[in-house]
Amino acid sequence: MASIKPSVPKGTRDFSPAEMAKRNFIFDTIKGVFRKYGYQQIETPSMENLSTLTGKYGDEGDKLIFKILNSGDFLAKADGNALETRNSNQATTSISEKALRYDLTVPFARYVVQHQNEITFPFKRFQVQPVWRADRPQKGRYREFYQCDADVVGSASLLNEAEFIMIYDEALSLLGLKDFTIKINNRKILSGIAQIIDKSDNIIDLTVAIDKLDKIGMEGVVKELIEKGFTDADVNQLQPVILLQGSNEEKLASLRKALNNSAIGLQGCDEIQTVFNYLASCKLQTATLELDITLARGLNYYTGAIFEVKTNEAAMGSIGGGGRYDDLTSMFGLKGLTGAGISFGADRIYDVMEELNLFPASAEQSTRVLICCFEPEAEMVALPLLQQLRAHNINSELYPAGAKIKKQLDYANAKKVPYTVVIGSDEIQSGLLTVKNMETGDQEKLTADAILQKLI
Amino acid sequence: MASIKPSVPKGTRDFSPAEMAKRNFIFDTIKGVFRKYGYQQIETPSMENLSTLTGKYGDEGDKLIFKILNSGDFLAKADGNALETRNSNQATTSISEKALRYDLTVPFARYVVQHQNEITFPFKRFQVQPVWRADRPQKGRYREFYQCDADVVGSASLLNEAEFIMIYDEALSLLGLKDFTIKINNRKILSGIAQIIDKSDNIIDLTVAIDKLDKIGMEGVVKELIEKGFTDADVNQLQPVILLQGSNEEKLASLRKALNNSAIGLQGCDEIQTVFNYLASCKLQTATLELDITLARGLNYYTGAIFEVKTNEAAMGSIGGGGRYDDLTSMFGLKGLTGAGISFGADRIYDVMEELNLFPASAEQSTRVLICCFEPEAEMVALPLLQQLRAHNINSELYPAGAKIKKQLDYANAKKVPYTVVIGSDEIQSGLLTVKNMETGDQEKLTADAILQKLI
Numbered sequence: 001m002a003s004i005k006p007s008v009p010k011g012t013r014d015f016s017p018a019e020m021a022k023r024n025f026i027f028d029t030i031k032g033v034f035r036k037y038g039y040q041q042i043e044t045p046s047m048e049n050l051s052t053l054t055g056k057y058g059d060e061g062d063k064l065i066f067k068i069l070n071s072g073d074f075l076a077k078a079d080g081n082a083l084e085t086r087n088s089n090q091a092t093t094s095i096s097e098k099a100l101r102y103d104l105t106v107p108f109a110r111y112v113v114q115h116q117n118e119i120t121f122p123f124k125r126f127q128v129q130p131v132w133r134a135d136r137p138q139k140g141r142y143r144e145f146y147q148c149d150a151d152v153v154g155s156a157s158l159l160n161e162a163e164f165i166m167i168y169d170e171a172l173s174l175l176g177l178k179d180f181t182i183k184i185n186n187r188k189i190l191s192g193i194a195q196i197i198d199k200s201d202n203i204i205d206l207t208v209a210i211d212k213l214d215k216i217g218m219e220g221v222v223k224e225l226i227e228k229g230f231t232d233a234d235v236n237q238l239q240p241v242i243l244l245q246g247s248n249e250e251k252l253a254s255l256r257k258a259l260n261n262s263a264i265g266l267q268g269c270d271e272i273q274t275v276f277n278y279l280a281s282c283k284l285q286t287a288t289l290e291l292d293i294t295l296a297r298g299l300n301y302y303t304g305a306i307f308e309v310k311t312n313e314a315a316m317g318s319i320g321g322g323g324r325y326d327d328l329t330s331m332f333g334l335k336g337l338t339g340a341g342i343s344f345g346a347d348r349i350y351d352v353m354e355e356l357n358l359f360p361a362s363a364e365q366s367t368r369v370l371i372c373c374f375e376p377e378a379e380m381v382a383l384p385l386l387q388q389l390r391a392h393n394i395n396s397e398l399y400p401a402g403a404k405i406k407k408q409l410d411y412a413n414a415k416k417v418p419y420t421v422v423i424g425s426d427e428i429q430s431g432l433l434t435v436k437n438m439e440t441g442d443q444e445k446l447t448a449d450a451i452l453q454k455l456i
Numbered sequence: 457m458a459s460i461k462p463s464v465p466k467g468t469r470d471f472s473p474a475e476m477a478k479r480n481f482i483f484d485t486i487k488g489v490f491r492k493y494g495y496q497q498i499e500t501p502s503m504e505n506l507s508t509l510t511g512k513y514g515d516e517g518d519k520l521i522f523k524i525l526n527s528g529d530f531l532a533k534a535d536g537n538a539l540e541t542r543n544s545n546q547a548t549t550s551i552s553e554k555a556l557r558y559d560l561t562v563p564f565a566r567y568v569v570q571h572q573n574e575i576t577f578p579f580k581r582f583q584v585q586p587v588w589r590a591d592r593p594q595k596g597r598y599r600e601f602y603q604c605d606a607d608v609v610g611s612a613s614l615l616n617e618a619e620f621i622m623i624y625d626e627a628l629s630l631l632g633l634k635d636f637t638i639k640i641n642n643r644k645i646l647s648g649i650a651q652i653i654d655k656s657d658n659i660i661d662l663t664v665a666i667d668k669l670d671k672i673g674m675e676g677v678v679k680e681l682i683e684k685g686f687t688d689a690d691v692n693q694l695q696p697v698i699l700l701q702g703s704n705e706e707k708l709a710s711l712r713k714a715l716n717n718s719a720i721g722l723q724g725c726d727e728i729q730t731v732f733n734y735l736a737s738c739k740l741q742t743a744t745l746e747l748d749i750t751l752a753r754g755l756n757y758y759t760g761a762i763f764e765v766k767t768n769e770a771a772m773g774s775i776g777g778g779g780r781y782d783d784l785t786s787m788f789g790l791k792g793l794t795g796a797g798i799s800f801g802a803d804r805i806y807d808v809m810e811e812l813n814l815f816p817a818s819a820e821q822s823t824r825v826l827i828c829c830f831e832p833e834a835e836m837v838a839l840p841l842l843q844q845l846r847a848h849n850i851n852s853e854l855y856p857a858g859a860k861i862k863k864q865l866d867y868a869n870a871k872k873v874p875y876t877v878v879i880g881s882d883e884i885q886s887g888l889l890t891v892k893n894m895e896t897g898d899q900e901k902l903t904a905d906a907i908l909q910k911l912i
Contacts, residue, residue: 005789006508006566006569006570006788006789007505007570008500008501008504008505008566008570009501009503009504009505009553009554012501012502012503013501014498014499014500014501014567014570014571015498015499015500016498016571016574017496017497017498017581020496020497020498020499021496021497024497035822035851036846036849036850036851036852037846037851037853038822038823038826038851038852038853038871040473040476040477040822040871041473041476041477041480042470042471042472042473042476043470043471043476044464044470044471045464045465045468045469045470045600046468046502046556046586046588046600047465047468047522047588047599047600048464048465049463049464049465052462063527063528064527066503066524066525066527067524067525068522068523068524068525068556069522069523069524069525069548069551069552071519071520071522071590072519072544072590073544074544075538075539075542075543075544075547076542076544078542082531083531083539086531086532086534087531088528088529088530088531088532091531092525095525096525097465098465100502100524110462110464111470113462114462114463114464114470115470115472118472120866120867120870120871122856122867124853125473130502132502132503134527134528143503144501144502144503155856157856157857157858159835159854159856160856170846278835278839281836281839281840281843282839282840282842282843283843332462333461333462366491366494366496367494370494379615379734380737383734383737383738384737384738386738387737387738387739390492390493390626393492394492395491395492395493395494396492396494397493397494397580398615400578400611400613400615400616401613402613410576411576411578414576415494415496415576
């Protein structure tokens with residue numbers, strides 16, 4: 001076999017033990033909160049039928065789906081004309097029937113429709129699995145990354161929206177974040193704003209412009225609106241809405257006035273008010289909740305609430321988002337099933353936690369005790385202690401005899417093992433083993449029983 | 457969008473909440489034991505460079521690797537001659553540079569070589585990730601399935617082999633298996649057996665025949681050996697070795713006599729003896745340990761110990777296996793790094809546990825309390841209790857008001873929720889909420905505080 005310089009494909013990553021420990025800390029925390037709120041885990045296959053995925057992510061998305069080459073003699077069934085004309089697009093479906101999932105949402109919709117008769121609705125599911133996108137890799141953008149989603153289908157209650165906010169608050173608080181904002185908006189408010197200036201057909205242009213308020217200021221927004229064909233009168237009417245000030249309650253009151261002539265706009269206000277009412281009796285731990293009518297993500301599928309979460313402690317884009325969609329499963333023929341969902345941006349949360357040094361030391365500790373032997377005979381003294389430690393659920397290792405003690409202690413340090421027990425001929429004779437606190441350097445001589453008592 | 461009848465690709469599976477809960481029970485148990493023994497988790501990308509995988513699994517294996525079609529205009533760089541002659545094999549590498557991992561072992565070898573300067577050896581890693589094989593799907597054989605491996609590289613100590621046996625014993629005991637056998641053999645013993653009849657070159661024929669003893673009996677084995685060119689004298693010399701009887705110690709003693717003229721054979725016996733010596737001071741909980749010289753799995757890569765685990769409670773093939781390999785990383789240019797590893801067959805363990813009804817009820821329980829409301833006003837009474845329950849880490853849900861109580865209780869039953877709290881106008885007025893044990897049907901009226909005290 002030729003020797004190959006080993007590497008991983010562009011945009012993919014290995015995760016070392018230290019990285020895995022931190023990633024598990026994030027995922028376990030979020031999963032625990034999902035479960036606490038009644039969400040249950042499912043998994044779907046990594047590969048879906050290509051036809052399940054095609055057409056769900058727009059033309060650009062379709063190109064970014066990783067296709068799997070049919071097994072066996074795939075050219076036998078290939079589109080000859082496409083091959084001859086080197087038409088890759090046309091050839092694809094004749095040599096590829098399967099593809100890697102691009103997100104967790106479409107597979108979830110497929111799951112709900114396929115298993116609708118086994119599911120008790122409302123169905124609250126969470127899913128934490130990798131997805132694949134043939135995007136150009138860059139800092140923070142990978143071709144394989146985990147998504148971390150919770151969705152409920154079959155319940156129109158706004159209690160779900162309120163609970164999503166509580167889930168964000170609880171999970172991010174548990175992860176140690178101390179200052180973050182959960183922004184909420186409602187598609188119906190955006191529809192209302194378009195309606196009052198009689199520009200419902202231009203809602204995308206309108207919301208794209210408003211969404212830039214943070215970056216380009218009101219002046220820039222006005223410029224863009226005018227360019228897109230909005231009139232001065234439109235802009236004058238929009239200005240107070242876009243520049244809403246005050247508390248969430250004050251903003252809502254102003255909005256109600258401005259949207260007084262839009263039934264759908266007022267409905268959006270009512271929905272936001274209902275969510276706030278639910279939250280009034282459930283104090284948030286850390287999050288700042290902010291009604292932000294410039295928030296317009298996912299406008300092509302969200303029909304009600306829209307969420308976005310940002311940390312205020314580090315320069316970082318959104319670390320979470322979601323919303324309500326009324327028509328998720330209709331792409332697979334099941335109509336009228338309303339749903340809502342949220343997602344955690346695990347990779348970004350990881351980066352924020354690294355930057356702020358939020359991972360607890362315990363997240364990185366795996367082995368708690370390493371027993372080191374000066375000589376092979378010591379192993380037989382070590383083994384009963386080792387088994388006792390493990391019987392008390394203490395992660396423990398015995399370094400196989402034969403290596404120099406320095407190498408064994410280096411191993412302990414590399415693995416961040418907090419305690420070592422050293423056994424040499426003195427220790428075998430006296431029955432007193434040397435136990436060392438690797439952090440302080442303190443060491444003492446104790447019997448195996450005393451060591452056990454000290455460490456359990 | 458056209459409506460598509462939704463399905464998953466052949467040989468792949470969705471996992472429902474109930475299935476996931478059971479699968480997590482298995483994986484969490486095994487991972488916990490791996491960690492207790494000092495193994496640390498890594499993850500590698502789902503896709504590897506095709507060149508990393510090709511040539512590692514034999515010609516048959518190469519065909520079963522799922523290849524990923526290059527993104528974009530893949531035909532532009534395609535091998536024109538291969539397309540014109542419809543030569544799929546030849547065309548593959550020109551339109552596919554990446555593939556889905558086929559097992560966890562080759563990616564692990566690649567990982568070790570790629571990261572050798574960051575790793576502290578001995579490196580004890582575990583990995584639980586899906587693998588993909590374009591095998592023909594059949595009962596118990598899937599195109600996507602999880603492997604669950606622990607390996608150590610950079611340590612020749614037989615302590616590792618002893619600990620693998622302890623890991624099997626502890627993990628399978630924790631899962632509730634009550635009667636299983638861990639078989640152990642050593643490649644060097646098999647080499648010794650071939651050597652004493654001077655047929656070292658025919659070791660594969662020899663071990664393939666011996667391996668069938670269980671199925672075809674000694675008579676069948678003899679017949680096959682003669683067919684393969686072994687002499688009557690060979691067979692006479694082999695017979696007592698193949699038909700070893702007695703305890704493990706008795707078998708070892710007989711083997712030592714038979715292999716007296718084979719240095720490598722005696723070394724194999726010494727290694728097995730050393731493993732037994734380690735285990736003598738570490739009582740196994742459940743497993744029967746059996747020296748079985750007919751065990752010959754993975755003979756093309758194992759160089760020392762060979763393991764296989766079988767349950768004796770259900771008709772099922774091997775539920776685990778492994779061994780020592782001296783040359784894993786040389787395929788990527790790093791020589792002289794010895795390693796050993798084991799694998800758990802999670803899908804088979806799942807099937808055994810289902811058959812024997814071994815999953816604890818707690819594995820299937822997710823939500824512990826469901827609060828049901830007769831009317832919307834009750835939600836506001838429910839919310840503070842809900843938050844109190846969750847603050848005490850009790851997984852709890854509030855069913856959104858509006859549905860009939862029967863539907864709400866059906867939901868509780870479908871999710872196997874053990875307690876419901878029902879709130880109607882009576883309860884709102886009196887402050888006494890009805891709490892019901894869903895298993896016994898018992899119900900009582902208690903204040904919210906008393907319910908909390910009862911359930912925490």
